[in-house]
Amino acid sequence: xxxxxxxxxxxxxxxxxxxxxxxxxxxxxxxxxxxxxxxxxxxxxxxxxxxxxxxxxxxxxxxxxxxxxxxxxxxxxxxxxxxxxxxxxxxxxxxxxxxxxxxxxxxxxxxxxxxxxxxxxxxxxxxxxxxxxxxxxxxxxxxxxxxxxxxxxxxxxxxxxxxxxxxx
Amino acid sequence: xxxxxxxxxxxxxxxxxxxxxxxxxxxxxxxxxxxxxxxxxxxxxxxxxxxxxxxxxxxxxxxxxxxxxxxxxxxxxxxxxxxxxxxxxxxxxxxxxxxxxxxxxxxxxxxxxxxxxxxxxxxxxxxxxxxxxxxxxxxxxxxxxxxxxxxxxxxxxxxxxxxxxxxx
Numbered sequence: 003x004x005x006x007x008x009x010x011x012x013x014x015x016x017x018x019x020x021x022x023x024x025x026x027x028x029x030x031x032x033x034x035x036x037x038x039x040x041x042x043x044x045x046x047x048x049x050x051x052x053x054x055x056x057x058x059x060x061x062x063x064x065x066x067x068x069x070x071x072x073x074x075x076x077x078x079x080x081x082x083x084x085x086x087x088x089x090x091x092x093x094x095x096x097x098x099x100x101x102x103x104x105x106x107x108x109x110x111x112x113x114x115x116x117x118x119x120x121x122x123x124x125x126x127x128x129x130x131x132x133x134x135x136x137x138x139x140x141x142x143x144x145x146x147x148x149x150x151x152x153x154x155x156x157x158x159x160x161x162x163x164x165x166x167x168x169x170x
Numbered sequence: 171x172x173x174x175x176x177x178x179x180x181x182x183x184x185x186x187x188x189x190x191x192x193x194x195x196x197x198x199x200x201x202x203x204x205x206x207x208x209x210x211x212x213x214x215x216x217x218x219x220x221x222x223x224x225x226x227x228x229x230x231x232x233x234x235x236x237x238x239x240x241x242x243x244x245x246x247x248x249x250x251x252x253x254x255x256x257x258x259x260x261x262x263x264x265x266x267x268x269x270x271x272x273x274x275x276x277x278x279x280x281x282x283x284x285x286x287x288x289x290x291x292x293x294x295x296x297x298x299x300x301x302x303x304x305x306x307x308x309x310x311x312x313x314x315x316x317x318x319x320x321x322x323x324x325x326x327x328x329x330x331x332x333x334x335x336x337x338x
Contacts, residue, residue, distance in 0.1 A: 007316065009221075016222035019292035019317040023216070023248055024324045024335045026191045045215040048191070049227050050305025053177075054184035057227075057309065059217050080191055083338060124187035134302060136311055137218025141225065143304055148175065149187040156192045156328065158335050165335035167192045167326050170251060 024160035027081045029092045030058045030142075031109075031117040032066060034073030039066040040102060040117065042093040044159050045139070046078055054146035056126060059139045067140055070130060076144055077116030080124040082154030083166045088119070089157060113147050123157075125150040192328035195249045197260045198226050198310075199277075199285040200234060202241030207234040208270060208285065210261040212327050213307070214246055222314035224294060227307045235308055238298060244312055245284030248292040250322030251334045256287070257325060281315050291325075293318040 007015065025044040032039055045059035058078060060067045070076045081089055090096040091106045099106055109117035112127045119125060128144030135141075158165040175183065193212040200207055213227035226246060228235045238244045249257055258264040259274045267274055277285035280295045287293060296312030303309075326333040 012314070012317065013219055013222060015317040015319070016294075016314050017219055019248075019294065019319040020216045020219075020224070022292040022319055022324060023194045023214075024326060025193060025215070026328075045217065046191075047193070047213040047215045047225075047227060048188045049213065049309065050307045051181055051185055051188075052306050054181060055305045055307075056188070057215075057225075057304075059215060059225075080187075086338065124190040126184075126187065131304075132302075134300075134311075136225075136299075137223045138220050139218045139223075141217065141309070141311075143302075143309075146180070146184050149180065149183040151183070151187040151190055156190060157338075158192060158326070160194075160324065160335065164338045166338050167328065167333035168336040170254065170325075170332045170334055 021161055024158045024165065026156045027089045027159045029079045029081065029088065029119060030060060030066060031077040032070045032073045032075060033115045033117060034075060036069040036072035039069045040092045040104065041066040042089050056144050056146060058142050060142060061138055062140050070142055071133060074130045075114035075116050076128050076130060076142065077118050078126040078128065079119035079122040081157040082121060082123045083157050084154060085121065086157060086164050122152050123154050124152060189329055192326045192333065194324045195257045195327045197247045197249065197256065197287060198228060198234060199245040200238045200241045200243060201283045201285060202243060204237040204240035207237045208260050208272065209234040210257050223311060224314060225309055225311050227309050229306055230308050238310055239301065242298045243282035243284050244296050244298060244310065245286050246294040246296065247287035247290040249325040250289060250291045251325050252322060253289065254325060254332050290320050291322050292320060
C-alpha cells in the first residue's frame with residue numbers, strides 16, 4: 003500500500019502537475035455599482051452551448067471577485083499573442099505600467115456594461131447565473147448574452163511561460 | 171440600441187467564438203460499481219491549490235457522467251502530443267479502433283481506482299467533492315488526492331484542430 007502524501011507534498015505535486023497544462027489566457031472584467039475591475043485568468047472553460055454558458059475561477063481575495071458578485075455581470079476576453087502585455091498588467095506583474103490599468107488597451111461596452119477588449123481573439127459578454135465557492139477560489143457561471151470572434155492567435159500560458167499554438 | 175441576438179444566432183456565435191479558444195486535451199476516467207468509463211474533455215480547469223481542487227465539465231448524456239456521479243471518483247489525464255489517437259478514441263471518433271476502448275493505451279490504478287494514463291503530461295487522481303448541473307453539462311469538482319507530472323508536451327485543441335505549444 004502506497005502511503006498517502008502529506009498535504010504539503012500533495013499541494014506541491016498538484017502545482018507542479020497543473021503547471022504542465024497549457025491554457026488560453028483571458029481577462030475577466032466587470033463594471034457596475036461595485037466598480038470596474040479586471041483580472042487575468044487562465045481557469046476559464048466552456049460549459050454548455052444550449053444555453054451558452056461558461057465558467058471562470060477567480061481567487062476570492064481578488065477585488066474582481068467581490069465586484070462580479072455584486073455587479074452580476076462580467077466579460078471574458080480571450081487574449082491574442084499580441085496582448086501579452088495586457089495579460090501581465092491584469093496579472094498585477096507588469097514591469098512597464100500600473101497594474102490593473104484599463105488604460106493599457108481599448109475597450110468597448112455592450113449589454114452588460116463589462117469591458118470588452120478590442121483585438122481579442124474571442125470575447126463573451128455575460129450575466130452572472132450563479133457562483134460556487136471552492137477552496138481559495140469562486141467559480142462564476144456566466145450566461146453568455148453576446149459572443150464575439152476576432153482575428154489573431156490565442157495567447158497560451160503553461161510551464162511558467164507564454165506560448166502560441168502551432169499545428170501538429 | 172443594438173438588437174439582442176436570437177437564441178439560434180447566439181448559439182452559433184458562442185460556438186464560433188469558443189472554438190477560437192485553445193485548451194489542453196484530457197481524458198476523464200472513472201471506475202467502480204457503476205463501471206469503467208473514459209471520455210475526452212477539453213473543459214477542464216484548475217480551481218484551487220489550498221486544498222487542491224479541479225473541475226471538469228461533462229455532457230450529461232455521456233455514460234461517463236452518470237458513472238462518475240455514482241462511483242464518486244475520477245481521474246484527469248492530460249494528454250501529450252504523442253497521444254492524439256487516444257484523444258480520438260475517447261471522443262468516439264477514431265477511424266482506426268473501437269471507440270472508448272481502454273485497450274488503446276496503458277493505464278494504472280492508484281487510490282481512487284480511476285484509470286491513470288501512462289505517458290500523460292500530467293494526471294490527477296480525484297475524489298468527487300460535488301457537482302453542479304449547468305445547461306447540457308455537469309460540472310464535477312474533484313478533490314485531488316494524488317497528482318503526477320510526466321514528460322512530453324501537452325496536446326492542444328482549438329479551431330477544430332490539434333496543436334502543440336511553441337514558445338513565443
